[in-house]
Amino acid sequence: APYTGQVVTEAGDLDIDHIVPLRYAWGHGAASWSAQKRARFARDPVNLLPVSASANRSKGARGPLDWLPPDPGFRCQYVLRFRRIAASYGLVHSAAEERELVALTGRLCGT
Template sequence: MKVSYTGTALLSTTPAQAALPTPIAASAARSYLSSLTVTTEHSRTGYNRDLFRHWITISGACDTRETILKRDGTGVVTNASCAATSGSWYSPYDGATRSAASDVDIDHLVPLAEAWDSGAYNWTAAEREQFANDRSRPQLLAVTDNVNQPKSDLDPGTWWPSRTAYKCTYARAWVQVKHYYGLTVDLTEKSALSSVLNGC
């Protein structure tokens, strides 16, 4: 697994995004994309979501999901179990703001199954756990649940956020995560990413 990323910054675009790790610049993303190995995806045989232990305990009673809900939300109030009881969440994928945590998913920007197909089938359990709970890169973010569900395990060769203004950010984040973890891309995925990044 590749771990060459050197740092993150903070977004300051909207209150709900204030603590999100900023994706790399478009120029860096184009450079990183050109260095990624292009190959057909590995067989999904053997994949199981449980192989990527996720929503681990971060602090006290708070797991990864609850931590990201607090990070990405505005005015979030939690109970003794760390569950969000109120707040609002801006979803960058569709531009909607939700006021119930139950309407929000924590998306793995590069889906777990996609990571498996792109090289994670060969990782250790600890490496998969790190990937599934990575709060340092733009890999986890709170989004509208019924927008995230159709995305499922699709890559940019098939799926993009409906909000056009976010596509460049999404492409930069996708390439950053794949580069950091040494994951591969397929030809259709790379072409779609290149098309968006060239317009950033």
Template structure:
């Protein structure tokens, strides 16, 4: 074999290697953005949580379920999501919190307002304020949205550290069908234990009226339950999901295909 032929073959080999590297780079450039905007952004956004992966709905003996528009469907949360209508959001310009009734009513008629019911349910060993059988004075719990251990103490400057979050925010409910509910049905939605969780105050502020497409709990361990609970609430009150919201929910449930809906029991 002449030196010229050897040089030619060596050059051909190097050329093929260079093209292979270039092709791999182009493939990565195409695949990585798709991965990021489907799964990657949720995997990279926050560290994996160490907090709880679920939250209670009712406490036996002193909490009663609230009458929703329809029963929460049992079974797989992804199937329940597929059954929800998908529509663009309605306008929110005429939204007013008062459309959902006075805050923290005693809808289940157990003698205590909803906020204190949820604090009592979610804070193990919570103690009542002096002279009260309803008002929670203090308690410690592992907060689900951040996974941190938080202590609640009633007071003008400290009560805000633990807030009661509407899992389906009332603003989101308003733009996805709650405008069509009756005043009583909206009151029930705002006070239904299925739709309420005691959480870190700052996390609740960060969420605002966002749906799953715009905000998810930093504690990734809780996201499957959180999304399943949103689906359960929307099914119970005849609300719809937006296309972006459904996509976000499907991505979360893709990591937990056996996640069930959350039933009010």
């Protein structure tokens, strides 16, 4: 499963994770969205990922500055996807958050 790199054989051990959590999005601009845009965001398959239930629960509503997948091999992809989704929906980060996200991307993705 993404995040952990472990093979999951029982469906009950999986959760569907919002890569950009709904509560995170709310605090970064989604509070002002229309109900339709919030619904589209919540159901967007680009923002949904089947992951181990334990990894999903450890992540909670945090973003990449506060949580990274346990599997180091998935961290670059996770951060890139998180940032792409946030940008495509117009989520707003402070200048400091944006600097930290850029630096984190560089460290994880070697750019």
